[in-house]
Amino acid sequence: MRGPSVMPIRSGEDVVRIRQETRRFAIEAGMGLVDQTKLVTAASELARNTLTHGGGGEATIAFAGVPPRCGVRILFQDHGPGIADIEQAMRDGYTTGKGMGLGLGGSRRLCKEFSIESKPGSGTRVTIAHGT
Numbered sequence: 001m002r003g004p005s006v007m008p009i010r011s012g013e014d015v016v017r018i019r020q021e022t023r024r025f026a027i028e029a030g031m032g033l034v035d036q037t038k039l040v041t042a043a044s045e046l047a048r049n050t051l052t053h054g055g056g057g058e059a060t061i062a063f064a065g066v067p068p069r070c071g072v073r074i075l076f077q078d079h080g081p082g083i084a085d086i087e088q089a090m091r092d093g094y095t096t097g098k099g100m101g102l103g104l105g106g107s108r109r110l111c112k113e114f115s116i117e118s119k120p121g122s123g124t125r126v127t128i129a130h131g132t
Contacts, residue, residue: 001028001070004062009076015047018059022074025061029070029131039072039130042107046076046126049103054078054124064129071112071131076124083118090116 005021008014022043026036043059050057057078064073083089090105104126108114113129 001063004060006058006060008056008058009047009050009078010056011051015044015051018047018061019044021061022072025063025072026130029063029072031072031131035130038110039074039128042110042128042130043074045103045107046074046128049126050076050078050124054080056080057123064131071129073113073127073129076126076128079123082120082122083116083124084120086116086118 007018007021009018019040022040023036026039031039047059055078057076060075062073064071090108107128111128111130115127116124118124
């Protein structure tokens, strides 16, 4: 298995590339189609949040565990304004933009592991993991 992939998030094209790379990792990890789709959907939402709300950043995609019990872990990191109230931001329907407000909470529900660290002025780090 290959090492981690570090990818910039600076444009909509980068969001597409992260979706594609996430799917490649999920396939290589042996995930079924449903788990691939869950992970790719969560990654897409979080990459878009990193771009839209964090002003861009990066994603690090890596394998979690060892075969045959292998999964994929992704860290999204930005240096944007941060999130003042994480609990509020996690609520479905809450948005600071024009979206539906399902990105963070939806991503949490799609993955087996989800963690978020943020504070105003210090950016945001979101880590997700999913696997077989």
